[in-house]
Amino acid sequence: MKEEVIGVCIGEATPGEASFISRTVSRSGEYVTLDFDGRLILGMVEGLVRGSPSISGDILDPDVVEQILKFEGEGGQYIKGKVRLLGDVESLEIPKTPPPPGTKIMRADPSVLQRIFSGGTIRLGRLLSHPEVVVSVDANKMVSRHLAILAITGAGKSNTVSVIVEELIKLNGMPILFDMHSEYGEAGFSKVKRIKPRLNPIYLSFPEFKILVDVGKDAYIQERLLRKAFKAAKENIKGGGNFIPRILDELEAIAGSAEQMTGSEKNAIAGVINKVEDFENRYEGLVDPHAPHILSEFEQGAANVVDLGAVDEDYADVIVSHVLRKTLHMRRSGEMPPVFCIIEEAHILAPAKRQTHSKYWIDRIAREGRKFGVGLCLVSQRPKSLDQNSLSQANNTIIMRLVEPSDQRHVQQASERLSDDLLGQLNALNTGEAVVVGMMTRIPALVKIDRFKGKLRGSDPDITALWAERAAEKQRQHKQKKKEVKDLYEGMI
Numbered sequence: 001m002k003e004e005v006i007g008v009c010i011g012e013a014t015p016g017e018a019s020f021i022s023r024t025v026s027r028s029g030e031y032v033t034l035d036f037d038g039r040l041i042l043g044m045v046e047g048l049v050r051g052s053p054s055i056s057g058d059i060l061d062p063d064v065v066e067q068i069l070k071f072e073g074e075g076g077q078y079i080k081g082k083v084r085l086l087g088d089v090e091s092l093e094i095p096k097t098p099p100p101p102g103t104k105i106m107r108a109d110p111s112v113l114q115r116i117f118s119g120g121t122i123r124l125g126r127l128l129s130h131p132e133v134v135v136s137v138d139a140n141k142m143v144s145r146h147l148a149i150l151a152i153t154g155a156g157k158s159n160t161v162s163v164i165v166e167e168l169i170k171l172n173g174m175p176i177l178f179d180m181h182s183e184y185g186e187a188g189f190s191k192v193k194r195i196k197p198r199l200n201p202i203y204l205s206f207p208e209f210k211i212l213v214d215v216g217k218d219a220y221i222q223e224r225l226l227r228k229a230f231k232a233a234k235e236n237i238k239g240g241g242n243f244i245p246r247i248l249d250e251l252e253a254i255a256g257s258a259e260q261m262t263g264s265e266k267n268a269i270a271g272v273i274n275k276v277e278d279f280e281n282r283y284e285g286l287v288d289p290h291a292p293h294i295l296s297e298f299e300q301g302a303a304n305v306v307d308l309g310a311v312d313e314d315y316a317d318v319i320v321s322h323v324l325r326k327t328l329h330m331r332r333s334g335e336m337p338p339v340f341c342i343i344e345e346a347h348i349l350a351p352a353k354r355q356t357h358s359k360y361w362i363d364r365i366a367r368e369g370r371k372f373g374v375g376l377c378l379v380s381q382r383p384k385s386l387d388q389n390s391l392s393q394a395n396n397t398i399i400m401r402l403v404e405p406s407d408q409r410h411v412q413q414a415s416e417r418l419s420d421d422l423l424g425q426l427n428a429l430n431t432g433e434a435v436v437v438g439m440m441t442r443i444p445a446l447v448k449i450d451r452f453k454g455k456l457r458g459s460d461p462d463i464t465a466l467w468a469e470r471a472a473e474k475q476r477q478h479k480q481k482k483k484e485v486k487d488l489y490e491g492m493i
């Protein structure tokens with residue numbers, strides 16, 4: 001193994017951390033090895049500080065400032081830093097003893113890193129510090145221990161999702177993508193199943209239906225009336241009948257017996273009839289008694305893309321919660337293969353400060369999914385608005401550029417594996433670069449995620465080109481019209 005010494009241990013150390021001093025500039029996140037007590041231990045460089053022993057004194061003293069301005073390296077400079085000890089290069093076991101002072105810090109050999117990162121089943125990309133090292137992660141741990149993908153807009157979340165989904169297809173997996181922006185259907189996965197977000201009311205629960213009809217949680221009378229009509233209509237579909245007309249008939253019949261009702265009951269029934277009619281207009285073609293069960297449409301070995309781009313938040317909430325509820329149920333009874341449910345815009349469906357139906361099921365799957373092979377992937381550009389409970393159940397995290405300190409703190413609270421130093425790197429990441437931590441990777445890594453080979457929509461549009469194109473088209477139409485008028489006029493004389 002080629003030995004390149006970049007520093008030596010100084011001062012006090014623990015089995016998990018050592019300080020070092022060096023003359024060479026290394027970079028935070030770089031892997032190093034330390035040879036002591038007969039074992040080669042892998043570590044990660046953190047918290048670098050650079051200084052010079054020849055400059056000392058009060059930095060507000062003009063003489064010292066003069067000295068700093070003239071500093072050209074005479075008297076030397078030093079780099080101080082910390083090494084987080086990640087474990088033995090073979091077993092990744094944390095050493096039992098701390099490294100003694102004077103232990104050499106060596107740049108890690110890429111072959112050592114390659115051995116560590118090649119054991120996974122899902123290829124994510126390459127190490128930022130060693131582009132020759134391919135990084136793969138463990139699919140089993142990713143699915144069973146859930147994943148969060150967090151970053152500001154445009155940092156590369158959808159690209160990462162696409163890379164993972166394509167890898168899952170290769171593994172004959174069952175990724176289900178809740179596609180909030182209609183970007184994945186045409187993305188170019190090697191196998192894709194596009195699923196219309198249709199729901200058959202026969203499979204809907206009353207609480208799901210109630211959200212769609214928009215009956216508030218305190219509207220007790222409306223809820224009671226609607227529940228009765230919903231039950232009757234469900235029975236009606238079983239006999240081959242229709243759904244909404246049956247609900248309206250039922251409600252009209254109740255309205256017909258108005259003499260026995262109080263004023264507020266009469267108002268409530270009129271209100272609920274209006275709401276059901278609005279529901280019918282709003283979700284025409286989506287709530288369909290002839291639609292197949294949405295879960296029966298999912299396919300193993302394909303990207304199952306549920307297109308939610310054209311539906312409102314309430315409908316997305318119902319679809320997602322419905323699929324999660326049924327999936328958990330069917331996995332319990334072993335009726336379907338393990339799945340990986342990817343939820344884009346997770347802060348809308350599982351918000352920190354509001355209760356939604358999806359949030360309940362996301363939280364339940366986050367807690368119980370592991371036992372039944374139901375994996376969750378929460379994707380969000382606003383982590384601080386995302387439910388902390390669900391987020392902290394994600395034992396794997398891929399974080400790309402994230403600038404807001406409050407977002408960073410929220411993420412760190414949810415993931416004990418994210419050290420202050422890794423957190424500090426998030427500001428400086430470029431598009432497609434990520435901090436990868438959690439059970440799916442043997443050690444934390446800074447990774448350049450592969451670029452997805454398909455044609456994912458969502459790259460920044462060339463706005464000025466679009467303006468120019470529209471203006472040219474308008475001008476062309478204007479000229480054409482002028483010519484038509486001229487021809488018409490000339491034809492008349």
Ligand SMILES: Nc1ncnc2c1ncn2[C@@H]1O[C@H](COP(=O)(O)OP(=O)(O)OP(=O)(O)O)[C@@H](O)[C@H]1O
Binds near residue numbers: 158433458
């Ligand atoms: N790993 C990568 N390598 C190269 N280019 C990338 C990579 N990741 C992202 N990009 C580029 O950045 C653009 C934006 O990425 P992407 O759509 O994945 O961002 P996003 O985080 O999902 O944004 P949004 O929050 O708006 O959904 C992509 O179209 C692509 O051109």
Ligand SMILES: [Mg+2]
Binds near residue numbers: 157158159458
């Ligand atoms: Mg995206």
